[in-house]
Amino acid sequence: MCYNELLSMFRENLVHIPFLTDKILLFQYGGSAVYGNPLVNVFANVPILNFILAAIFWRPLFAMLFIPGLVAIMLVLGIIIWLERKMTAKVQWRYGPLEVSRPIGGIIQPLADGMRYLFQEVIVHGEAHRPYFLQFPLISFLPVLLPILVIPAGAIYAIRTPYAIPIAIALVALIPIVLIAIGWASNSKYAYIGSMREVFMYFAYEIAMIIAAMAMVVAYGSGDAFVIVQKQSLIPGILINPFACLVFFVATAMATARFPFEIPDADSEVVFGPFVEYTGIIFGVVMTLAYEKLYILSLLLSILFLGGWNGPYIVWLGDLSPAIWLFIKAFVLVVIFVFFRTVYGRYRLDQAVRAGWSSLLALSFVSLGVGVCIASAGWF
Amino acid sequence: MKEISVELPVEPPVEVKSLFLPVPPGLMEESYKKDELVIFVGPQHGGSGHMRIIVRLKGDVITEAIPDPGYVHRGMEKLAENRLYLQNIPLLERPAIMDCANFNLGYVRAIEKALDIEVPERAEYIRTILAELCRIGTHLYDAGILSVFLGHTTGFMWPFAMREMICEALMRVSGARITASYIVPGGVRRDVGRDVLEYIKEVTFFIERKTKDFEKIFIMNPVTAARLKDVATISKKDAIKYGLVGPFLRACGVEYDTRAVEPYGAYDQLSWDVVVADEGDSYARFLVRVNEIAQSISIIRQAVSILRSMPEGNVISPDIAGKKKKAKKKEEEGEEEEVKGPSDVRGKLYRYYGRLTLPPGEYTTVTEAARGTVLYTIVSDGQSTVPYRLRVVTPGWLYLKGFMESLKGCRLADLQAVYGSFGYFPPEADR
Structure with a gap:
């Protein structure tokens, strides 16, 4: 029966988290120990629930849904928007968000903002291409979530393939196309200018970024994230090829419109560029797009250069332990990227494009040379 | 680079007329025909203040900027004519x-x-x-x-x-x-x-x-x-x-x-x-x-x-202070007809400068x-x-x-x- 086959397929490949999927030692009485049922098995005989639970803890789905997937993204979004405002406020002699949930420092402010967006009217102006205008913000989740399929977090992964890094980079590169389409569907002058800026920036960083990532793939001799991380167990990639790391870092800042490259959606110049016509929850969705992209690229950055999920193994977390190490590294990177807001203004479009096509591209070729040297010397 | 111009059958939207833009006649039509973009920065723009700047763009380069000030004109010169x-x-x-x-x-x-x-x-x-x-x-x-x-x-x-x-x-x-x-x-x-x-x-x-x-x-x-x-x-x-x-x-x-x-x-x-x-x-x-x-x-x-x-x-200045003294004296002697003491809402300065003529x-x-x-x-x-x-x-x-x-x-x-x-x-x- 299909149901039972699926169930057993799920059960064969469950995530191993001791405090959830193992037997729990309740207490010891004399020589005999009394164990409680693992949480997964509590509903083992309940028809639908056991299927759902097994499906959730099935490795591929767990990776997509929890870590490094949807829940982790939502966690990053929830914390980073608050943390960005709070950090900036600290530097700027202010308090930042405070009024909503004062005892915990206003941490649920993004949630409150989200609720406000939810109840706001979504205005679709007359000139807009209505179906695309409303579709694209939702379609944008596709290229954001798909790279998670091939980005593993330790033992929690969906697809293991030797082409993981190229596939992830290629999927991330689809996001600007959605942005450009958003600007086109908006059919407004500022949205048009913002989209054109996005196009120029896209060409400025993408090539350098791909070359830097490929330099590392060449150096490690594989695009498989497991191989890459395993090879970094002694020395992280940032020390082996710092040029590639620098290029990837700068390209990430450009790709996600972080300062000093916050050019496509410069609020004082083109009033949020492609997103100028969006209101309500749709604006909330497109606003988080850059943060989601930043999180994905930070995951890639930590896998390629910071040793991925390498870290002390925490026994009671089981499979979650490496995933959490990866998450922490990515999160710290995200924090660094958003902190640039307090230090830098924004460059002009032509300056950023010039930097992308000259120094960044040249540096990426240098990094490719270094990568080839490492591969041919066989240091890994 | 050689510039190629194409006659395009496009016209600016009718709303443009109702904006009463302070631009030379034909500017909008001309820019719509060419590969130019006229954008309005302000008065409700994050980077303009209370003024509209009509910017004529060729690519990313500004060829002309025409100001449209007056959004916060309060007529101070006229107001001043009716005040002391x-x-x-x-x-x-x-x-x-x-x-x-x-x-x-x-x-x-x-x-x-x-x-x-x-x-x-x-x-x-x-x-x-x-x-x-x-x-x-x-x-x-x-x-x-x-x-x-x-x-x-x-x-x-x-x-x-x-x-x-x-x-x-x-x-x-x-x-x-x-x-x-x-x-x-x-x-x-x-x-x-x-x-x-x-x-x-x-x-x-x-x-x-x-x-x-x-x-x-x-x-x-x-x-x-x-x-x-x-x-x-x-x-x-x-x-x-x-x-x-x-x-x-x-x-x-x-x-x-x-x-x-x-x-x-x-x-x-x-x-x-x-x-x-x-x-x-x-x-x-x-x-x-x-x-x-x-x-x-x-x-x-x-x-x-x-x-x-x-x-x-x-x-x-002694001139004004003298006036002040005079006013005070008047006040003390009860010669003041219109204004009276501290109960006057117009205040002290008004008594000294209120009847100032140049x-x-x-x-x-x-x-x-x-x-x-x-x-x-x-x-x-x-x-x-x-x-x-x-x-x-x-x-x-x-x-x-x-x-x-x-x-x-x-x-x-x-x-x-x-x-x-x-x-x-x-x-x-x-x-």
Whole structure:
């Protein structure tokens, strides 16, 4: 029966988290120990629930849904928007968000903002291409979530393939196309200018970024994230090829419109560029797009250069332990990227494009040379 | 590159007609036919202030910028014709948000010129301190706006926090944080105590210290330099031709400062330099004002130390004080018919200045406000207690032409950088 086959397929490949999927030692009485049922098995005989639970803890789905997937993204979004405002406020002699949930420092402010967006009217102006205008913000989740399929977090992964890094980079590169389409569907002058800026920036960083990532793939001799991380167990990639790391870092800042490259959606110049016509929850969705992209690229950055999920193994977390190490590294990177807001203004479009096509591209070729040297010397 | 032009059957939308744009006829049609884009920046735009700039773009380069000012025009010149000379003081400090003392000073000096009264030395020094405090405040305000136009939010918050100290100082001197209305014909409203002078001196040290931090994070920031250097450069000749004023003229290499050329207040008794730069680009315009903050601080410190050694009390001209005494005497003797004692809501100053009339004639003063020359002309008919005509020419209005001309050839993203480098303030220009 299909149901039972699926169930057993799920059960064969469950995530191993001791405090959830193992037997729990309740207490010891004399020589005999009394164990409680693992949480997964509590509903083992309940028809639908056991299927759902097994499906959730099935490795591929767990990776997509929890870590490094949807829940982790939502966690990053929830914390980073608050943390960005709070950090900036600290530097700027202010308090930042405070009024909503004062005892915990206003941490649920993004949630409150989200609720406000939810109840706001979504205005679709007359000139807009209505179906695309409303579709694209939702379609944008596709290229954001798909790279998670091939980005593993330790033992929690969906697809293991030797082409993981190229596939992830290629999927991330689809996001600007959605942005450009958003600007086109908006059919407004500022949205048009913002989209054109996005196009120029896209060409400025993408090539350098791909070359830097490929330099590392060449150096490690594989695009498989497991191989890459395993090879970094002694020395992280940032020390082996710092040029590639620098290029990837700068390209990430450009790709996600972080300062000093916050050019496509410069609020004082083109009033949020492609997103100028969006209101309500749709604006909330497109606003988080850059943060989601930043999180994905930070995951890639930590896998390629910071040793991925390498870290002390925490026994009671089981499979979650490496995933959490990866998450922490990515999160710290995200924090660094958003902190640039307090230090830098924004460059002009032509300056950023010039930097992308000259120094960044040249540096990426240098990094490719270094990568080839490492591969041919066989240091890994 | 060879340019290919194609006749396209497109026309601007009908709504454009109803906007009554102040553009040459046919500009919209022409730009729609060519590969050009006309965009409206403002008046409701994050980077424009209360003014519309009609920008004609070719690619990313601005070929023409046409201003559409007047969105915050309040008709101050006309309003002033229906108010007493005294009531015009609070009115005429409204154009510039932080620059109250300089704007008052120009108007009050015009009245003093008409009445030909001498201002006591102590009052002159207090006026100078106030004017320089306002100058620092305005420059900090403009630096903040420039920063936020360049996307640098820290550079926005810090000067505004520094400005808070100046607001506090103004409050201790006059009782109001931004609209002091402190300078009155013949002197200042009341004397400044020793503790307030100490506080003002502390404020100068605070601002000096914090300006160093600000310099690290914004002024010397490589991104700021990259955005402002060689942007919207105006040559010395053009600067004079377009009639630039104030720090923007000095940034183009013209050493002209009304404070130095026609000294008023206590400026001729204090030692200070006219800040000049030669580059004439946006960065020079910004740096000139940053250096002027340092000069203003030095002026304030000198004035404070001189004021300390001066006897307190004499802050209003004997002419006006004589009037005051007379009024008081009248009050005591019960000769006052219309106004009575403290119960009169119009206040004390009204009794002294309420019936002020100027001799017939035309009186003009030129004052160096923070953003440049402000000109006041009072025309009096010699009988009425209100001006027959009052002319105010604010610096914003004077350098608007130069601002628009300098935009040509810049990129669209430069619009905000140039805007901030000029510190253009629509309420000031529109009056």
